Amino acid sequence: MVFSDILTEISKFSSFLPVIFGLIYFKKINKPFKGLVYFYAFCVFFEYFITEYKKIYGTNIPLLHLLTPIEFSMFFWVFWKYFNQHILFYLSVVSVFIAIAFLDAFYINTIYTQNIVARPTESIVLMIASFYYFYLNLTNHKKTTLIYSEAMFWFSTGILIYFTINFYMFLMISQLVPPTAYLSIDIHSIFNTIANLLFAKAFTCFKWKT
């Protein structure tokens, strides 16, 4: 097993962590984070489904086109609940994103090529949401609790780190040819592991009452 395979396996294994921690703290966590537990459980299933799909059809890209809007809707839902915005705002953003993902899959590119429009768009919107979360906390002058005691902090940090690297990767994607392309997969595995660790950490912020 080469180093690259080890990183991929670690990355795959790390996707279990948010599910495990989510289930441990399930009774204590709030509604958006309960939704995240279901989503992470879905991702674990999807990860292995994708692997099997790739073995049969030789590519997993059509499924990634499908996963991107689902992932965006879920992550954006957590932010939307935190920001306490109107439902129409959430529906509008998600609808526009689904439209972009659809155009990307069928008109701009094909479902057999990377979704190089939808993924960067997803990254940008979620990065903005993370920055807005940090901005709100920086400008809240009445707060007496520490930011890192909040689940949203670890979630936003995970989102920001993962999607920043992801965004950069998609910016460079047209120039990524082997061996740099393989390196990008390794880097993606590393940051996916980091993000999963941070998502898992978020659940531990919901303390048991003593």
Next chain:
Amino acid sequence: MENLTIIYLLGTLFSFLLVGFIIYYVILHQKKVSEYNLQLKEQELRKQQALLVALTEGQETERKRLAEELHDGIGAKLSGLNMSLEYLYNQAITDIDLLKQVSVGVSETIDEIREISQNLKPSSLFSKGLHKSLAEFVERLNTKGNCDYHLYIENFDEPISQELQFGLYRIISELLTNINRHAQATEASIQVLLNNDGVLQLIAEDNGIGFKTEYQANGKNGIGLQNIENRVAAFIGTINIDSTAQGTTIIIEIPVT
């Protein structure tokens, strides 16, 4: 090709460091702000506590003055009047029943004034201590109504301050008065315990009809309960109320050390 790899690696590293720096800055700045806010909150709390202590002290002084006036002034005058009435009753030939009635009325008024005065200024607290004073209070209640009151006060190794003893007396008497007036209970108990962490725990339980705790959430407590809360707050304590149609449990915790 190598250049592209280097550019890609450096770009990734730079993005990661930038994000890391932003997050580090947010943590650092927010920590400062929250610590400052916490300090402000503590200062505000201390001010409020000082105000509450001053308020309760003023209330105690006023009660003491009122008790003395009732006992020494009105009480003494009524006792004199009662003696005159008894003399008239012994001398009278007509309206004997009326005189007897007036005399009994005055005697009852004197008793009531004595009780009010005793409640306002529990002089027994100074001489007999908290346990005996409360035991007497409970005994008086037991002879009056249908409710059976029980009192348990743990013997503390270290005596608690007189200020706290006064506070506890007021809190417990207020709780008992509330049960007596409103709870329609047949059983009630008061327990005062001191745990190993130096926290004094007061548990008041009754099997009465309970009361709506949402009044508490809305800040619309009755005066009695509000007095209790003020006193508890003055001792930096906490109060927890659980009331249902089957009874009420109030747990008050006050740090002693």
